[in-house]
Amino acid sequence: MNKKSRTASDRTVAYAYCEEIIKKHSKSFYFAFSKLPKEKANAVYAIYAFCRLADDSIDEAETKEAQGDALTFLTNELNRFEEGHEPDHPVWQALRDVFERYDMSIEPFYDQLNGQAMDYHFxxxxxxxxxxxxxxxxxxxxxxxxxxxxxxxxxxxxxxxxxxxxxxxxxxxxxxxxxxxxxxxxxxxxxxxxxxxxxxxxxxxxxxxxxxxxxxxxxxxxxxxxxxxxxxxxxxxxxxxxxxxxxxxxxxxxxxxxxxxxxxxxxxxxxxxxxxxxxxxxxxxxxxxxx
Missing domain, CATH: 1.10.600.10 (Farnesyl Diphosphate Synthase)
Structure with a gap:
């Protein structure tokens, strides 16, 4: 299998992972956006999956310290992504493809993490x-x-x-x-x-x-x-x-x-x-x- 086909395969797997997240956590959102053209639907799934990562970093941590650590970790991951060195994880792999296809801004992603910090310091x-x-x-x-x-x-x-x-x-x-x-x-x-x-x-x-x-x-x-x-x-x-x-x-x-x-x-x-x-x-x- 050549590098190009591996990349396409990895991308398909990454988007499928993100699609499963939105199907599990937001039936209303999935009902609406699954009807987009496939490329756009995939982009929405990836963005939703990132937001779910951010949300879960607060909601699933069992202590305030764990919440803070999770949020710091995710912020560092986003820093790495911005610098072009995304983590080896399906959500980040899918997001990289989204950023290559569309005129994306990184700022709303940081704003999302700031919102999670507001929950942390509720x-x-x-x-x-x-x-x-x-x-x-x-x-x-x-x-x-x-x-x-x-x-x-x-x-x-x-x-x-x-x-x-x-x-x-x-x-x-x-x-x-x-x-x-x-x-x-x-x-x-x-x-x-x-x-x-x-x-x-x-x-x-x-x-x-x-x-x-x-x-x-x-x-x-x-x-x-x-x-x-x-x-x-x-x-x-x-x-x-x-x-x-x-x-x-x-x-x-x-x-x-x-x-x-x-x-x-x-x-x-x-x-x-x-x-x-x-x-x-x-x-x-x-x-x-x-x-």
Whole structure:
């Protein structure tokens, strides 16, 4: 087997590894982006797999010291990658191919690690601005990573819109995972000022109380997420033609999580809210017919 064919084989294996990660951890994301042309889908899988590495470096470490060590290790790996000496690991091998094919920037990848560091040094956000800043680092950065792949011609002009979509998705995740974040990690992502303003206490959160105050806090954040989804949708026509359906579908599927929470009477504690398979098909047909 010659060097060229080995390289192609290694690349195929690396992308398959990344695809398995997204299939396992994000069915909604995979549902949307698996419908991209193969080369672009592979690039999305590689970017997602990197973000999963970053996320797991914090979530799977059992002590604060281990979390810090894992984050330092991953930062050093990214430094090596930037210098052209990526680690011998499928995720990094796939990412190298992505960087060779697309006009990628390394900065959002460092921003993603900064977002993980914010989780490592977690403090409840004080204001909505604080929450959106955090959401940029952990998710808006992902929008910037994906942008050269799905908006190859206009990506430099669409950065604000890509960030808006990422932040909207992160706010949606936070609203879906309120109970899990508190019960498993003792984290409250709801802004303290907003909780105080609506007279909703940590004690009520711990007791999983869903009342008018809780709903008011939840809806304030949900309304902001929906504003950001709308901002993104207005720019959709400037994304690559072969990516518009998939990007719009990802936004619809994630936005559908907010509706699922409402339909379940705002239960973010005992229900795993998600967009149903049937609803995904409805969204797919809606988006396809609108383009």
């Amino acid at each position: 403090k409840q956000p004080l204001t909505m601005d604080d929450l959106e800043e955090y959401s940029y680092y952990v998710a808006g950065s992902v929008g910037l990573m994906l942008l050269p792949v799905i908006a190859s011609e206009n990506h430099k002009d669409l950065e604000e819109d890509a960030i808006a979509l990422g932040v909207a998705m992160q706010l949606t995740n936070i609203l879906r995972d309120i109970g899990e974040d508190y019960q498993k990690s003792n984290r409250i992502y709801l802004p303290k000022e907003l909780m105080d303003e609506e007279n909703y206490s940590e004690a009520e959160l711990a007791a999983q109380i869903i009342n008018s105050s809780f709903i008011a806090v939840w809806e304030t954040i949900a309304h902001r997420a929906e504003q950001l989804y709308e901002k993104f949708e207005q720019s959709l026509k400037y994304f690559d033609k072969d990516s518009q359906l998939q990007v719009a579908l990802s936004a619809k599927v994630y936005g559908g999580i907010l509706d699922a929470v409402r339909e379940n009477d705002y239960d973010c504690f005992s229900v795993r809210n998600k967009t149903s398979a049937a609803k995904k098909v409805v969204f797919y047909n809606e988006v396809k017919n609108s383009l």
